[in-house]
Amino acid sequence: xxxxxxxxxxxxxxxxxxxxxxxxxxxxxxxxxxxxxxxxxxxxxxxxxxxxxxxxxxxxxxxxxxxxxxxxxxxxxxxxxxxxxxxxxxxxxxxxxxxxxxxxxxxxxxxxxxxxxxxxxxxxxxxxxxxxxxxxxxxxxxxxxxxxxxxxxxxxxxxxxxxxxxxxxxxxxxxxxxxxxxxxxxxxxxxxxxxxxxxxxxxxxxxxxxxxxxxxxxxxxxxxxxxxxxxxxxxxxxxxxxxxxxxxxxxxxxxxxxxxxxxxxxxxxxxxxxxxxxxxxxxxxxxxxxxxxxxxxxxxxxxxxxxxxxxxxxxxxxxxxxxxxxxxxxxxxxxxxxxxxxxxxxxxxxxxxxxxxxxxxxxxxxxxxxxxxxxxxxxxxxxxxxxxxxxxxxxxxxxxxxxxxxxxxxxxxxxxxxxxxxxxxxxxxxxxxxxxxxxx
Amino acid sequence: xxxxxxxxxxxxxxxxxxxxxxxxxxxxxxxxxxxxxxxxxxxxxxxxxxxxxxxxxxxxxxxxxxxxxxxxxxxxxxxxxxxxxxxxxxxxxxxxxxxxxxxxxxxxxxxxxxxxxxxxxxxxxxxxxxxxxxxxxxxxxxxxxxxxxxxxxxxxxxxxxxxxxxxxxxxxxxxxxxxxxxxxxxxxxxxxxxxxxxxxxxxxxxxxxxxxxxxxxxxxxx
Numbered sequence: 001x002x003x004x005x006x007x008x009x010x011x012x013x014x015x016x017x018x019x020x021x022x023x024x025x026x027x028x029x030x031x032x033x034x035x036x037x038x039x040x041x042x043x044x045x046x047x048x049x050x051x052x053x054x055x056x057x058x059x060x061x062x063x064x065x066x067x068x069x070x071x072x073x074x075x076x077x078x079x080x081x082x083x084x085x086x087x088x089x090x091x092x093x094x095x096x097x098x099x100x101x102x103x104x105x106x107x108x109x110x111x112x113x114x115x116x117x118x119x120x121x122x123x124x125x126x127x128x129x130x131x132x133x134x135x136x137x138x139x140x141x142x143x144x145x146x147x148x149x150x151x152x153x154x155x156x157x158x159x160x161x162x163x164x165x166x167x168x169x170x171x172x173x174x175x176x177x178x179x180x181x182x183x184x185x186x187x188x189x190x191x192x193x194x195x196x197x198x199x200x201x202x203x204x205x206x207x208x209x210x211x212x213x214x215x216x217x218x219x220x221x222x223x224x225x226x227x228x229x230x231x232x233x234x235x236x237x238x239x240x241x242x243x244x245x246x247x248x249x250x251x252x253x254x255x256x257x258x259x260x261x262x263x264x265x266x267x268x269x270x271x272x273x274x275x276x277x278x279x280x281x282x283x284x285x286x287x288x289x290x291x292x293x294x295x296x297x298x299x300x301x302x303x304x305x306x307x308x309x310x311x312x313x314x315x316x317x318x319x320x321x322x323x324x325x326x327x328x329x330x331x332x333x334x335x336x337x338x339x340x341x342x343x344x345x346x347x348x349x350x351x352x353x354x355x356x357x358x359x360x361x362x363x364x365x366x367x368x369x370x371x372x373x374x375x376x377x378x379x380x381x382x383x384x385x386x387x388x389x390x391x392x393x394x395x396x397x398x399x400x401x402x403x404x405x406x407x408x409x410x411x412x413x414x415x416x417x418x419x420x421x422x423x424x425x426x427x428x429x430x431x432x433x434x435x436x437x438x439x440x
Numbered sequence: 441x442x443x444x445x446x447x448x449x450x451x452x453x454x455x456x457x458x459x460x461x462x463x464x465x466x467x468x469x470x471x472x473x474x475x476x477x478x479x480x481x482x483x484x485x486x487x488x489x490x491x492x493x494x495x496x497x498x499x500x501x502x503x504x505x506x507x508x509x510x511x512x513x514x515x516x517x518x519x520x521x522x523x524x525x526x527x528x529x530x531x532x533x534x535x536x537x538x539x540x541x542x543x544x545x546x547x548x549x550x551x552x553x554x555x556x557x558x559x560x561x562x563x564x565x566x567x568x569x570x571x572x573x574x575x576x577x578x579x580x581x582x583x584x585x586x587x588x589x590x591x592x593x594x595x596x597x598x599x600x601x602x603x604x605x606x607x608x609x610x611x612x613x614x615x616x617x618x619x620x621x622x623x624x625x626x627x628x629x630x631x632x633x634x635x636x637x638x639x640x641x642x643x644x645x646x647x648x649x650x651x652x653x654x655x656x657x658x659x660x661x662x
Contacts, residue, residue, distance in 0.1 A: 025506070080502060
């Protein structure tokens with residue numbers, strides 16, 4: 001009797017599910033029209049379905065959005081035709097190819113360069129119809145001006161790897177604090193960078209890179225407060241240029257994992273990256289050094305959309321690392337409560353420890369996965385040391401504060417942080433940080 | 441050196457900008473022309489019936505007959521002589537075909553209609569009718585009332601047409617790859633598309649047809 005009632009309650013649901021499965025529309029074929037130079041494989045790579053897959057309006061819309069987003073085409077339309085048997089469909093991808101390069105503006109905030117602006121970026125994507133991405137851009141920021149050419153081929157080895165190359169040249173201002181006074185040193189640079197990243201299986205967690213660069217630091221420093229300049233022997237030894245050009249050639253290995261449930265407002269999951277970089281004379285480098293970064297982030301929803309988030313970052317560089325490859329501390333994306341680079345020793349640091357803890361909660365009533373406005377309470381602690389110095393809790397800097405995050409049109413997630421250092425430094429007791437994106 | 445590079449890049453930018461803006465925009469598909477608007481009077485409340493030009497191209501028919509739904513949208517508003525909007529409405533009709541039961545179907549928010557023949561569904565779709573929405577006395581007190589209407593079909597019930605946001609790539613965050621040094625967040629604007637959107641020959645900015653104008657002549661009104 002009991003068995004009968006259990007079966008009778010289960011069977012209708014079971015048969016409905018079976019019917020639903022049987023009644024799925026299946027892709028019998030994919031036809032592509034309007035492409036004169038773009039190879040069909042390039043288009044297949046951006047579709048969320050393939051032949052013999054079940055198809056839904058959502059999958060078609062997702063594919064259309066992906067194809068539209070790559071900007072290879074001026075127009076993308078997907079429609080369907082009945083297939084040769086019931087439930088089979090033929091998906092037709094109709095595209096209008098972009099014949100000319102296109103032009104982009106860009107802007108934002110970067111850790112290394114502060115606020116930046118790209119007044120001119122020319123995109124020559126899909127120039128020969130193989131899905132290659134090519135861009136040339138002028139990049140201007142608070143501290144950097146550069147010209148660069150980017151190339152990417154996202155479907156190397158039949159789509160299993162992604163190749164990127166960058167050729168660049170320009171100048172960057174490095175901030176130093178000498179006896180509490182801010183000074184700037186310009187470093188001209190130029191180089192080429194190649195990276196190869198897996199797209200599938202275990203290789204999607206791995207990235208290999210090789211980089212060859214030349215640096216030319218100025219042999220003078222300019223103080224921002226009084227416009228005075230120091231030069232020659234007055235410059236600290238570790239900031240002086242070695243010779244006319246300082247060549248750095250290095251390879252790198254990056255292991256990365258992203259298990260966050262959402263990029264905009266992660267509520268659960270872990271993100272981690274470990275990077276090892278080695279510069280060696282065998283690659284014709286003037287410097288020989290190793291650098292290691294370890295960065296971990298963990299997110300845990302506490303209740304409703306309230307989230308506890310923690311980020312721990314550490315970095316080590318060996319003796320012999322030039323200052324422009326060493327680490328800095330202080331600023332909106334580093335240790336809040338202190339000005340940009342404020343806690344960086346002269347010649348930059350070789351041992352970095354940084355931890356940020358945040359409690360994030362939405363300020364809107366509606367329960368959404370991505371709240372448009374939310375607040376943050378944070379505590380940060382970090383330290384930066386040079387070779388020969390011991391890492392100790394006493395030499396760490398600490399701060400706490402609160403912040404607001406809101407999503408603005410065009411700019412995206414905008415961040416305002418009110419940060420109060422608990423380790424007082426020269427009577428500096430408050431910092432307002434305005435930036436874009438999450439801290440971590 | 442830097443100044444020369446910037447000057448050269450600026451000249452190239454301007455040249456490419458001219459080329460891209462000059463390129464005409466692609467014609468939009470799935471636009472529907474409204475041939476006529478027929479008002480009707482039901483208990484002193486006026487409704488509208490639209491007469492649409494045939495839009496069941498091979499593309500539209502094939503999509504519906506393969507089992508994927510499409511949505512017909514008619515947007516309209518009624519204005520008096522002083523440009524005051526008396527009413528604004530949107531009509532939705534979801535058009536679908538159940539290939540297993542071999543039934544065509546039109547769904548509106550309150551009703552569903554079934555058809556055995558595709559021709560019958562087509563005929564019905566070409567004459568969509570709003571519910572009565574505007575009291576006759578409102579029209580009587582405002583001489584020279586005009587209807588502005590436009591119609592379109594969304595294939596596979598999704599927004600297939602190029603949208604206004606096409607010029608703006610989504611803001612991005614690129615701090616997921618390399619920690620410490622190279623994280624950044626920002627936005628990108630497709631400038632040429634933005635300019636073409638406002639200066640090009642396109643009759644519409646977001647895939648809709650132009651607004652069409654019709655006089656509102658209420659049956660039985662003097």
